[in-house]
Amino acid sequence: MESNMNEDKMLKFMKILVPVVGVGIVLTTVVFALSIATLVKVNKGFDDIQGNTIVTANPINPTNPTNPTNPTNPTNPTNPTNPTNPTAGPTITTTTVSTTTTAPTTTTATTTTGQPLPNSILASAIRIEDVMHLLDDLQTIATHADGNRAIHTRGFNETLDHIYDALTLNTNYNITQNSFPVRDSTLDSNPVLLVSINDAIQNYTYSNNLTIADFTVARFSTSLNLSDYVTITDIPNLGCNETDWENTIQSVVGQVALVKRGNCTFVEKAQLASKYNVTALLIYNDGTAPDRFQPMSISVGEDNAIPVLSLSYALGKALADAAQDPANNVTALININLLNDKPLPVVNICADTPTGDPAQTIVIGSHSDSVPAGPGINDNGSGSAANLGLAIALAKLFQTPTYPPFKYRIRFCWWGAEEVGLLGSNFHVKQAKIATTVGERLEDYLINLNYDMLGSPNYIFGIYDGDTANPNTPSQALPGSNKITALFRDWFISQKLPWNHTDFSGRSDYGPFLAEGIVAGGLFTGGDDVKTQETHDYMAQMLGQGMGGTVGDDYDPCYHQACDSIQNINVSAFEKMVQAAAYALESLARQDNLTEWLYPGGRTTRFNNESPQRKYDSINEYFGMPYL
Known part of the structure; x- marks a missing residue:
């Protein structure tokens, strides 16, 4: 009887144990499945950031290969030497229009996605393939529009449409277009x-x-x-x-x-x-x-x-x-005999992030026009495409839950009529000086970063040198401009890349901002100056033998010429410059107090409504005092 009682107890125990074990197995399975699903979702989210392509309104089949030629540098250059102190290569100065008329000899290169970069999510997220796709589109526009994208032409108008459409389709930014009159100097016949x-x-x-x-x-x-x-x-x-x-x-x-x-x-x-x-x-x-x-x-x-x-x-x-x-x-x-010397409208485009303090704005600028002589793919399709690529990559990151918004508003701008005297950026600055709406006033601008010519074939990694700013530049802008120079310099050193100072002469669209006391900076791969033996040797030491470029050739032998096409872009150099621009933007936007960092001695918040000093403008003889 005792045996029967034990058997009854055992049966009751088993009836309880089996369901409990079953429930435990089910719960374990569910938890495991959820873990896998979560991991897949996280990985997919990161892949989306890295892998999404940029959408264009009318996808264009470029007339040139998708892998543009790259005459002096392979896609993954070796960097055997890392300087232990911030010593630049030779300082580069800018002179006049190049006299070279033939394109450089080129060899085929491929694009790369690049490796994740230290302390910069944005620089790691942006893909050179996407930026090159935007640049290919500009080439196609020029090809179908008489070979150029100069103001008052079909090529320029389609460039603006392309930028606007890409921003509309790929971002949630607030986009504005402002026109200003520019006289048309097109000749009706040879003089x-x-x-x-x-x-x-x-x-x-x-x-x-x-x-x-x-x-x-x-x-x-x-x-x-x-x-x-x-x-x-x-x-x-x-x-x-x-x-x-x-x-x-x-x-x-x-x-x-x-x-x-x-x-x-x-x-x-x-x-x-x-x-x-x-x-x-x-x-x-x-x-x-x-x-x-x-x-x-x-x-x-x-x-x-x-x-x-x-x-x-x-x-x-x-x-x-x-x-x-x-x-x-x-x-x-x-x-x-001029075809029409009456003023015609030219347009600036600006796109603002929906978050960030409008009274504390970082302005990223590049000019959208070419000269009439050619398609202007390096000058300045490269800067325009880099600016657009940055804007789109940042918008995608802002859509992810792991990338917090910036404290500061970012304003991406594409200036018109740079090639005829910095007219678009100058118009914008003049309007900002008289504006009263918060976010549109010049006092709301903390800094202007300028990107003009980022893919020169016989390139340097040029950084605007704050120490060479015109002596008449308002003193409040100088400490911050020097800090921007150092910020870029430190990035190139961290990447074991060569770098050079280049003159901060006011010959590009940062000039009107700097003349008003706004901190400025930027990058430049070189124009119509000649690469010296000293510069060549420095670059070869850093990048490896055969990587120093061509001594005696211009940095861009196709500067302001018909051969400034997609084949004129050094993709590897272009990629590094885009990454450096992304790093700088993110570094500045994550500053706790950017105003204090850029203006340690304080800054003027009231700007004279009159034009900047004539002495400052006199350095721009090439453009003929563009700011007045």
């Missing part, structure tokens, strides 16, 4: 310059190729059709003061004035010429350097009201020597 010296007539050569031209037409020149020859009068002492125009051999009123480059801007020379009622103005190069003999690509300002030609040094010197002798009869017959 004519005939010169008679004692009745011996010479017909001089006009060409867009300045290496073979005797003269060219200044931007914002007016039309002129002379039926008779007009006396040429030489202006002494560079024509920068009223006394120069009053102390001529004969009155300049109604004459063709001849003046040499130098000492003041082209705009100032043209303003004085206009004041003294000349018929036309001839400005000639000064022959003081190898790149100062050919005619110059110059602007005389939108307000100019007289015809202006730019002459080679040889032609100008010959005319000056002849005109200075009272016994000579030196005259000119000039014809300039």
Whole structure:
């Protein structure tokens, strides 16, 4: 009987145990399944950030290969040397338009996604394939639009449409478009310059190729059709003061004035010429350097009201020597026919992150136009595409739960009409100076980062050097600008990459911001300056033998030429510059107190509504005082 009782107890125990064990097994299975599902979801989320492609409104099949050529650097350069102290390579200065007319010899390269970068989620998330796709689209636009993306052309308008559509489809940013008037200086026919010296007539050569031209037409020149020859009068002492125009051999009123480059801007020379009622103005190069003999690509300002030609040094010197002798009869017959010199609208596009303090804004800028001579894929399709790639990559990160929003608002901008005198960025700054809405005022801008020419084939990793800012730059902007230089420098050192200082001369769209006391900085892979042996050797030491580029060639041999196409981009260099830009943006946006960091001595919050100092603008002789 005791045995039967034990059996009954055992049966009751088993009836309880079996369900309990079953429930435990089920719960364990459920927990395990949920864990796997969660892990898959997390991994998928990261893959989405890394792998999503950029959507375009009208996907374009590029006319060029998807792997553009890369003449000097493979996709994954080796970096055998890491400097132990922040010593730059040779400082790079910017001079004038390149005289090289042929594209560099190239070899095929492939794009890479790059490895995750230290302390920068944004730099690790952005993919060079996506940015190159955007750049391919700009090439296709230019190819189908007479080979360029210059203002007042189909190519420029389609570039703006493409940027707007990409932002609309890939971000939730607040997008604005603002237009401003720019005079159209397109020629209806080739200009004519005939010169008679004692009745011996010479017909001089006009060409867009300045290496073979005797003269060219200044931007914002007016039309002129002379039926008779007009006396040429030489202006002494560079024509920068009223006394120069009053102390001529004969009155300049109604004459063709001849003046040499130098000492003041082209705009100032043209303003004085206009004041003294000349018929036309001839400005000639000064022959003081190898790149100062050919005619110059110059602007005389939108307000100019007289015809202006730019002459080679040889032609100008010959005319000056002849005109200075009272016994000579030196005259000119000039014809300039513009297609339409009336103002036409040009557009800036800006896109703001929906989060972040509008009263504390970081402005990321690049210009969207090319010169008429070519598609402008390096200058400045590279900066435009990098800016757009940054904007889209950041928008995607903001959609993830693990990437917190920035404390500061980010404003991405694409400026129009940079190539004719920084007009888009200057217009924006002028409007911000008189704005009263929070977020639109100049005082709301903490910094401007500028990206112009980031993929030069014979590249350097150039960083704007705050120490070379014009002495007339408001002092409040200098400490922060130097910090930006150091921020970029430290990134290149951390990546074991070479780096060079490049002049902070105001020749790109950061200029109007810096002139108003706004901290600025940026990157530049080089333009029409020549790579020296010193720079080559430094880069080869850092990157490996054969990676230093080509001594004696321009950094961009296709600068402002028809060959500035997708084949002109060094993809590897471009990728590093895009990553550096992403790193800088994220580093600044995560600062606890960016205002204090950039302006340790405080900053002006009230800006004079008048234009910046003329002394600051005088360094921009190439553009002819763009900020006034």
